[in-house]
Amino acid sequence: MQLTTLQYRIKDENTAKHLNKMAGAVNFVWNYCNEVNYDRWRKFRKTYTAFDLNKKTAGCAKELGLHSQTVQAIAEEYAKCTKQFSKAKLSWRSKNRSLGWIPFKASGVKVQGDTVKYQGKTFRFWLSRPIEGIVRFGSFAQNSKGNWYVNLVIEDADRGRLKTCRKVGIDLGLKTIASLSDGTELSRENLTKKYEHKLAVAQRAGKKKQVKTIHAKIKNKRKDWNHKKTTELVRDYDYIAVGNVSSSKLKKTRMAKSVSDAGWSSFKSMLAYKAVKLGVEVKEVNESFSTVTCSTCGERTGPKGLSNLRIREWICLSCNTSHHRDVNAATNILLSAQGIVRRRESLPL
Numbered sequence: 001m002q003l004t005t006l007q008y009r010i011k012d013e014n015t016a017k018h019l020n021k022m023a024g025a026v027n028f029v030w031n032y033c034n035e036v037n038y039d040r041w042r043k044f045r046k047t048y049t050a051f052d053l054n055k056k057t058a059g060c061a062k063e064l065g066l067h068s069q070t071v072q073a074i075a076e077e078y079a080k081c082t083k084q085f086s087k088a089k090l091s092w093r094s095k096n097r098s099l100g101w102i103p104f105k106a107s108g109v110k111v112q113g114d115t116v117k118y119q120g121k122t123f124r125f126w127l128s129r130p131i132e133g134i135v136r137f138g139s140f141a142q143n144s145k146g147n148w149y150v151n152l153v154i155e156d157a158d159r160g161r162l163k164t165c166r167k168v169g170i171d172l173g174l175k176t177i178a179s180l181s182d183g184t185e186l187s188r189e190n191l192t193k194k195y196e197h198k199l200a201v202a203q204r205a206g207k208k209k210q211v212k213t214i215h216a217k218i219k220n221k222r223k224d225w226n227h228k229k230t231t232e233l234v235r236d237y238d239y240i241a242v243g244n245v246s247s248s249k250l251k252k253t254r255m256a257k258s259v260s261d262a263g264w265s266s267f268k269s270m271l272a273y274k275a276v277k278l279g280v281e282v283k284e285v286n287e288s289f290s291t292v293t294c295s296t297c298g299e300r301t302g303p304k305g306l307s308n309l310r311i312r313e314w315i316c317l318s319c320n321t322s323h324h325r326d327v328n329a330a331t332n333i334l335l336s337a338q339g340i341v342r343r344r345e346s347l348p349l
């Protein structure tokens, strides 16, 4: 059993006022816990447990417009923090110094499609990826720009993935394209390029908030794409081999911008954790020579050097096979992961 947190942006143009109001009530409960706890500490050098605080705050939920389990969750979080930081008094929460936060437990909310219902109010969110599993608990939370999100902590339903018996090698490109050994191409729009102009304009004008928004947008788009593609890969293949793209080396070249835009490291870590969950095998291999080696005969007859990156199609001088550069590289990565070595002499004449 595994818990995963999914985060969705709430369409808060009209609903933020409700969330803001409830966040104020949450702060009230938190500060109350802080007050009574510190009072007890001053008098008796003892602090309250979550259980004590639950008793002290019982019955206030309705009046504050919160679910009773939200009040419990606040008390529990408060007690946890005092223990964790060994403090009898924590920071006060206020509208100005704390980001909005409204915790809840599963029975306090109803999640349906792209909506979450809490305390009789319906909050719509952008369903950026499907919710697969059972909601255990979660929270509404605000980011530094004041936007509201809903965090859902999900217990993965063990759905038993069906074996596909398919293996694949992936060549992670320098730009925004990854090629699979079966010829499929995963391509994403070049976000750095797309927002380059907008970003430059905002930076020149000194619009800090706008710059921040654009950066956040790029980050989110990249993350969503990574999620979507890695989910597809672990669904479709039982065995996945990827190259160890050495981005540090490439960052020194003039490809630097493309390499950091590609962001393959987060792609790879997502792939790895999703694979573990589903029992899919992911292997990372040294990808040196994967581009120049012919995947049919094993001779290094391909185009060499960074300057030859333009060449996408080539024919092996040794065995006459015509190759797509990246598909050939992906095939080599798959072969190498499985320890298969191609030798000219082993080919049938």
Ligand SMILES: [Zn+2]
Pocket (backbone or CB within 6 Å): 294, 295, 296, 297, 298, 299, 301, 316, 317, 318, 319, 320, 321
């Ligand atoms: Zn060849």
